[in-house]
Amino acid sequence: MSNLKKVLEIGKFAVTAECGPPKGADPESVLKKAKFLKNKVDAVNVTDNQTAIVRMSSLAACSLLKTGGFDPVLQMVVRDRNRIALQSDILGASALGIRNVLCLSGDHQIFGNQPQAMGVFDLDSIQFVQAVKAMRDNGTILGGDALNMPPDIFIGAAANPFADPLEFRAVRLSKKIMAGADFIQTQCIYNLKRFETWINMARDRGLTEKAFILGGVTPLKSPGMAKYMKNKVAGMDVPDGVIKRMDGVPRDKQREEGIRICVETIERLKETPGGKGGHIMAIEWEEVVGEIVERAGLLPRPV
Amino acid sequence: MITAEQKPIDEIREMIVPYKRILALGCGSCVAECAAGGEKETAMLASTLRMAGKMNGEDVDISEKTIDRQCVKEFVIQLDDVIDQYDAILSLGCGAGVQAIADMYPEVPVIPALNTEFIGETKDQGYWVESCIGCGDCMLYFFGGVCPLTRCSKQLLNGPCGGSMDGKCEVNPEVPCAWQLIIDRLTNFGALDRLEMIYPPKDWSKKQGAGPRKIIREDQQGSIS
Numbered sequence: 001m002s003n004l005k006k007v008l009e010i011g012k013f014a015v016t017a018e019c020g021p022p023k024g025a026d027p028e029s030v031l032k033k034a035k036f037l038k039n040k041v042d043a044v045n046v047t048d049n050q051t052a053i054v055r056m057s058s059l060a061a062c063s064l065l066k067t068g069g070f071d072p073v074l075q076m077v078v079r080d081r082n083r084i085a086l087q088s089d090i091l092g093a094s095a096l097g098i099r100n101v102l103c104l105s106g107d108h109q110i111f112g113n114q115p116q117a118m119g120v121f122d123l124d125s126i127q128f129v130q131a132v133k134a135m136r137d138n139g140t141i142l143g144g145d146a147l148n149m150p151p152d153i154f155i156g157a158a159a160n161p162f163a164d165p166l167e168f169r170a171v172r173l174s175k176k177i178m179a180g181a182d183f184i185q186t187q188c189i190y191n192l193k194r195f196e197t198w199i200n201m202a203r204d205r206g207l208t209e210k211a212f213i214l215g216g217v218t219p220l221k222s223p224g225m226a227k228y229m230k231n232k233v234a235g236m237d238v239p240d241g242v243i244k245r246m247d248g249v250p251r252d253k254q255r256e257e258g259i260r261i262c263v264e265t266i267e268r269l270k271e272t273p274g275g276k277g278g279h280i281m282a283i284e285w286e287e288v289v290g291e292i293v294e295r296a297g298l299l300p301r302p303v
Numbered sequence: 304m305i306t307a308e309q310k311p312i313d314e315i316r317e318m319i320v321p322y323k324r325i326l327a328l329g330c331g332s333c334v335a336e337c338a339a340g341g342e343k344e345t346a347m348l349a350s351t352l353r354m355a356g357k358m359n360g361e362d363v364d365i366s367e368k369t370i371d372r373q374c375v376k377e378f379v380i381q382l383d384d385v386i387d388q389y390d391a392i393l394s395l396g397c398g399a400g401v402q403a404i405a406d407m408y409p410e411v412p413v414i415p416a417l418n419t420e421f422i423g424e425t426k427d428q429g430y431w432v433e434s435c436i437g438c439g440d441c442m443l444y445f446f447g448g449v450c451p452l453t454r455c456s457k458q459l460l461n462g463p464c465g466g467s468m469d470g471k472c473e474v475n476p477e478v479p480c481a482w483q484l485i486i487d488r489l490t491n492f493g494a495l496d497r498l499e500m501i502y503p504p505k506d507w508s509k510k511q512g513a514g515p516r517k518i519i520r521e522d523q524q525g526s527i528s
């Protein structure tokens with residue numbers, strides 16, 4: 001059974017972290033990165049060719065992590081596979097003992113290193129969630145054919161509280177949950193006010209009772225990174241106050257400041273009604289995750 | 304309409320190298336509307352090719368002609384009397400025009416002079432934009448007259464994605480987010496509730512079946528006008 005699910009269902013504040021697969025075939029590098037996360041988090045998200053850059057497949061990296069004693073969250077984007085491949089990979093993942101999947105649209109192929117690729121987008125992320133749910137709960141694939149063994153999967157979806165239009169974000173979240181999402185991981189939170197507006201809207205619709213919402217955080221390394229995220233990364237909202245804060249400390253203290261912002265955000269999340277966990281995306285900085293979790297008072301992990 | 308753009312002149316010149324007597328054939332419909340393959344453009348291309356031929360001392364004879372529709376047999380038939388005079392046809396029709404001519408005259412090489420682009424609308428002078436991918440099952444009613452299959456970069460039927468910001472698509476700030484447009488339009492006429500439901504996966508067999516799609520209407524047969 002999914003460890004993440006277990007933690008959430010016993011009502012503990014869950015912690016997940018992201019681990020990007022390597023740009024190569026080296027299995028050791030996956031485990032080396034993940035080593036920093038051992039006993040620090042409940043589950044490890046493995047990104048799926050994030051920003052449309054070719055990397056080791058998420059499924060393979062998840063399998064390596066599973067063998068290494070982790071509870072992987074298989075991220076799957078609909079950009080690269082049609083409904084045949086998506087459903088087949090869900091069965092494969094379950095067979096390999098992978099118990100969590102995060103269903104995503106994926107960054108557009110134009111952003112990556114294969115801009116000439118055909119974007120598939122046969123299903124959208126909501127239809128994908130729905131398909132996985134039907135596979136698990138009804139034992140059927142799209143079109144109704146029966147499976148001889150349904151997959152055992154805890155279903156996740158993403159939400160971006162900072163994208164527009166705000167009023168419609170709760171509707172979309174509700175569609176994802178209606179489709180079958182058991183848990184939601186959000187885009188990185190820097191604008192807490194907006195996040196809280198969004199989660200209040202979700203609560204008003206009763207959504208925080210229907211799915212576990214994990215707020216995303218990414219520790220900043222520098223003011224430059226903050227500006228880059230604000231200006232260059234799709235769907236990211238980094239308020240000027242945060243950039244100022246990073247700018248306001250000497251260079252050698254900037255990483256510490258980034259960690260501090262991150263820890264404060266998690267502490268706020270713990271207090272937010274409907275906030276059921278934190279998702280730490282320390283991009284190429286996995287070694288800091290343990291410290292963040294510790295300083296946020298979330299150690300030891302329950303299971 | 305079907306929109307198209309002329310291929311680079313060097314590419315066209317390379318394709319016509321083997322032939323001496325060539326008919327540059329324009330089309331008076333869509334590609335005339337988008338100023339790619341009408342009578343005017345055909346005359347211009349023919350004269351450019353003649354000039355280039357002359358400058359390079361090539362012995363090539365380029366004639367020109369424009370018919371109303373290259374994609375309709377009844378119009379293509381006009382070529383019956385003259386086709387023997389040419390080694391090749393350089394078609395300024397869309398991909399359908401080129402193939403309709405190739406179909407009619409199995410012995411004659413037909414060379415495309417255009418790159419066929421999309422089904423689109425004329426936004427302004429010299430500005431065309433794609434608006435339909437011909438999916439075979441129109442859903443514009445549900446989406447307030449904005450096609451997400453064509454205009455959303457991820458073809459979402461349950462959008463918008465997390466990249467929609469300030470009405471723009473994550474892919475390019477020049478591109479309006481189709482889903483913002485859909486929400487705005489449905490809000491305008493009080494039909495936003497159409498988006499509460501989950502739209503099921505698209506039936507793509509209506510777009511890409513086995514082989515080319517066909518429309519057969521018995522009520523129209525024998526009466527093409």
Ligand code: SF4
Nearest residue numbers: 435436438441442450
């Ligand atoms: S829904 Fe289909 S037919 Fe309608 S505009 Fe879009 S692509 Fe064209």
Ligand code: SF4
Nearest residue numbers: 455464472473480481
């Ligand atoms: S930003 Fe809007 S148009 Fe662009 S992919 Fe997302 S939903 Fe589609």
